Amino acid sequence: MTGTKIKENFQDQIFLTFNRIVLCFVLLIVAYPLMYIVSASVSNPAAVNSGAMWLLPVDFTLEGYERVFGDSRIWRGYRNTLFYTVVGTLINLAVTLPAAYAMARKDFVGRNFFMAMFVITMFFSGGLIPTYLLVKSLGLVNSPWALLLPNAAAVWNIIICRTFFQVTIPQELEEAAKMDGCSVTKMFFKIVLPLSAPIIAVMALFYGVGHWNSYFNALIYLTDREWFPLQLVLRQILVLQEIGSELSGAVNGEAAANKEQIAAIIKYAVIIIATLPIIVIYPFMQRFFVKGVMIGSIKG
Amino acid sequence: MKQNRQSQWKKALQTWQLYIFILPAFLYFLIFHYFPMYGVLIAFKNYVPTMGVWGSEWVGFQHFTDFFDSYYFWDLIRNTLGISLYSLALGFPLPILLALSLNEVKDSIFKRTVQTVTYAPHFISVVVMSGMIIAFLSPSTGMVNHFLGLFGIGPISFMTEPGWFKTVFVMSDVWQNTGWGTIIYLAALAGVDPQRHEAAIVDGATRLQRIWYINIPALIPTMIILLILNTGNLLAVGFEKILLLQNSLNMESSDVIATFVYRVGLLDAQYSFSAAVGLFNALINAALLIAVNQISKKVSETSLW
Numbered sequence: 001m002t003g004t005k006i007k008e009n010f011q012d013q014i015f016l017t018f019n020r021i022v023l024c025f026v027l028l029i030v031a032y033p034l035m036y037i038v039s040a041s042v043s044n045p046a047a048v049n050s051g052a053m054w055l056l057p058v059d060f061t062l063e064g065y066e067r068v069f070g071d072s073r074i075w076r077g078y079r080n081t082l083f084y085t086v087v088g089t090l091i092n093l094a095v096t097l098p099a100a101y102a103m104a105r106k107d108f109v110g111r112n113f114f115m116a117m118f119v120i121t122m123f124f125s126g127g128l129i130p131t132y133l134l135v136k137s138l139g140l141v142n143s144p145w146a147l148l149l150p151n152a153a154a155v156w157n158i159i160i161c162r163t164f165f166q167v168t169i170p171q172e173l174e175e176a177a178k179m180d181g182c183s184v185t186k187m188f189f190k191i192v193l194p195l196s197a198p199i200i201a202v203m204a205l206f207y208g209v210g211h212w213n214s215y216f217n218a219l220i221y222l223t224d225r226e227w228f229p230l231q232l233v234l235r236q237i238l239v240l241q242e243i244g245s246e247l248s249g250a251v252n253g254e255a256a257a258n259k260e261q262i263a264a265i266i267k268y269a270v271i272i273i274a275t276l277p278i279i280v281i282y283p284f285m286q287r288f289f290v291k292g293v294m295i296g297s298i299k300g
Numbered sequence: 301m302k303q304n305r306q307s308q309w310k311k312a313l314q315t316w317q318l319y320i321f322i323l324p325a326f327l328y329f330l331i332f333h334y335f336p337m338y339g340v341l342i343a344f345k346n347y348v349p350t351m352g353v354w355g356s357e358w359v360g361f362q363h364f365t366d367f368f369d370s371y372y373f374w375d376l377i378r379n380t381l382g383i384s385l386y387s388l389a390l391g392f393p394l395p396i397l398l399a400l401s402l403n404e405v406k407d408s409i410f411k412r413t414v415q416t417v418t419y420a421p422h423f424i425s426v427v428v429m430s431g432m433i434i435a436f437l438s439p440s441t442g443m444v445n446h447f448l449g450l451f452g453i454g455p456i457s458f459m460t461e462p463g464w465f466k467t468v469f470v471m472s473d474v475w476q477n478t479g480w481g482t483i484i485y486l487a488a489l490a491g492v493d494p495q496r497h498e499a500a501i502v503d504g505a506t507r508l509q510r511i512w513y514i515n516i517p518a519l520i521p522t523m524i525i526l527l528i529l530n531t532g533n534l535l536a537v538g539f540e541k542i543l544l545l546q547n548s549l550n551m552e553s554s555d556v557i558a559t560f561v562y563r564v565g566l567l568d569a570q571y572s573f574s575a576a577v578g579l580f581n582a583l584i585n586a587a588l589l590i591a592v593n594q595i596s597k598k599v600s601e602t603s604l605w
Contacts, residue, residue: 012507019404023414026398030418030479033436036443051446099325102318109312114322121329123532124586126336127578128558129565133349134336152328184317213425216540220566231427238431239544267435271428278423286416293483 041065041268045261048268064269067262074273077230080144084229085211088148092207093200095153100161101188106171118155132220146221147229151210157203160292164199165192202292205285209278234274238267343576356572363576372560380556380581383542386470388530394474395481396519400511402482403489418479430544433472434459459545462553469545469554473538488522489515524602532589557581 008016035055040048044059052058068074103111125131131150140146169192177187193200215231222228236242243263312319338353343363345356367373398418405411424432436442437458448454458464492514500510539558546554557577565574597603 009506015507016404019401020410023401023405023410027414027417030421030475033432033443033475034417034420037432049441051443051449054443054446095324095328098321102321105315105318107311107315108318109308109315114326118325118329121333123589124337124582125333126338126340127575127582128561129571129575129578130336130339130342131332132566133339133342133347133353133571134332149328150332152332153325158325184315184321188321209423213423213427215425215427216543220562231425234425234427234431235544238427239434264435264441267431271431274428275424279420282420282423283416286419289419290483294487 037268037271041265041272043265045265049261049264061265063262064265065273067266068269068273073225073228073233073236074230074270076226077228077233080227081212081230084144084147085208088151088211089204089207091148091152092154092157093203096158096161096203096207097193097196097200098188099153100158101165101192103158104162104165104169105174118158122155135221141221142224142227143221144227147211147214147217150217151214154207154210157206161199161203164196169195198288198291201285202288205281205288206292212278230274234270237270340575340579342572343579345572347572347575359572363573364580366573367577367580372555375552376555376557376560379553380558382553383466383469383538383556386466387473387538390470390474391477391481392527392530394478396485396523398478399482399485399489399519400515403486403515404507404511415479415482418482420479421476422480424476426538426540427544429472429476430541433468433545437468459547460549462550465545465550465553469538469542473541484522484526485519488519492518520600521602524596524600528589528592528596528603531592532585 039053039055039057041064042060042062043053043057044061045064047053047058099114102108103115105111126134135141135146135150140149173191174187177191182190213231215229215235218227218229218232219235222232241263243266341353342356344358344360345353346359347353347356351357402411402414405414421429436444439445439455439457444458445455448456456464458468496514497510500514505513539556539562542554542556543559543562546559558581561574561578561581564570564577593603
């Protein structure tokens with residue numbers, strides 16, 4: 001900190017100013033599209049389509065949101081995604097945390113074997129087709145389990161947790177507990193887990209966001225629309241541009257002409273609604289996310 | 301030796317509960333990762349579902365030679381490598397530059413604002429991201445073409461002109477992930493010994509000189525590890541996003557090995573052929589990873605293993 005006391009010389013001042021301008025420019029490039037979507041979702045679609053709306057909402061309207069909330073596909077998708085996210089994350093934690101704890105223990109005979117077994121899968125896999133055939137032969141196709149079981153754990157997250165346990169749970173504590181006749185299970189539930197709230201939060205967030213955002217497994221394993229997660233519904237609306245009569249309203253002549261206009265406003269509203277939960281928790285959770293990435297990077 | 305083994309057994313017995321702890325993960329990897337590796341055998345067979353993996357008839361390298369001889373083979377290789385290298389060329393250095401630049405900012409509110417905003421797009425789902433790209437790039441209603449229109453350019457139909465596909469794909473990735481990519485580099489920069497900077501300041505070094513001679517060398521080990529990891533994924537490029545952005549008009553430049561495997565394997569149900577293509581892809585990936593790791597071991601003594 002003593003360095004900052006010295007007055008910056010002229011060359012450095014130019015550099016710092018230039019640096020700041022560049023960063024402001026970066027900020028603008030990232031923030032502008034985000035701002036644009038928010039404004040577009042509550043603006044008159046005609047203004048958005050013609051380019052008259054460029055930053056702040058024009059002719060404020062909540063019509064897009066009304067239509068989206070009136071669509072049963074969105075509600076069902078939301079409900080399903082919520083289910084996949086909650087149950088999926090619980091399964092992830094139930095698999096990841098105990099495995100990571102076992103591998104963090106120095107007295108665990110065979111830890112190198114298990115580690116090698118897990119890490120190999122990061123670099124080599126059977127690929128899409130054999131995995132699909134396996135899931136099919138297990139009878140999981142068109143079942144919600146197809147979205148939960150094939151992603152029950154991630155190697156990288158197990159490594160992050162193992163590192164966390166190694167760094168934060170002192171070996172002495174373990175030995176003392178053992179002396180007092182504490183079993184491994186009791187040790188894990190009574191001592192390790194209560195000390196591990198930060199890493200559990202990080203894991204829940206990593207896995208949770210993953211479940212919330214995933215679409216590909218649903219695309220290949222599900223055909224029954226009843227079980228579609230939100231992202232698959234979004235794919236229909238945003239990518240395949242299937243707006244559907246429920247969203248676009250009546251089918252008379254005027255409505256048909258309006259369809260493209262309405263499609264636009266619905267798209268922006270749907271983007272906001274689908275991303276809202278993550279946007280809401282993001283500011284609170286940002287430091288956890290960052291911490292998770294850093295724990296992972298310290299030790300391989 | 302004998303005694304040692306005995307004590308190992310004793311230790312294992314004492315901590316038997318740990319094996320129950322690892323059991324779910326063990327079963328998960330065995331079933332969902334190792335079993336498909338066995339299933340890859342169908343690449344050398346004519347897989348018939350009723351006969352199973354083992355019962356189907358062997359055809360050797362037939363599917364591989366069919367793939368190499370097919371007319372789309374070189375297009376797929378060109379697109380896959382093209383998109384990967386393009387992504388690497390921009391996506392790899394930009395987070396480093398942003399981290400170096402952020403590291404020079406001492407005003408913590410400004411720094412935190414830039415970080416919070418640039419991390420945020422990382423959490424947008426790939427479907428929403430693709431939807432945004434398609435909406436923004438629309439020739440008639442998209443904001444990018446409105447903007448270009450101010451300079452008398454366009455309208456450009458980005459999504460249907462094959463020439464634009466790779467740029468659209470890479471630029472949107474850069475927009476989404478550059479901020480997030482800075483985290484590891486910022487952590488590495490925070491670990492630089494402040495005394496080295498103080499010494500350099502006393503010697504009259506400018507900021508640029510300090511970045512060049514102190515900060516960048518400090519980042520090199522992190523850079524190499526990330527470069528190796530990225531290389532391993534070279535052929536597995538953002539497959540999900542490509543699949544979403546692909547359409548019949550841009551197919552010529554957007555079809556990569558992974559999307560081809562999906563289309564041929566799952567949509568056309570040519571399981572064996574598609575598994576062979578997927579295996580070819582995975583082998584090249586693994587070979588590249590090993591090669592880069594070896595080179596880096598020789599040149600810089602930093603490696604994954």
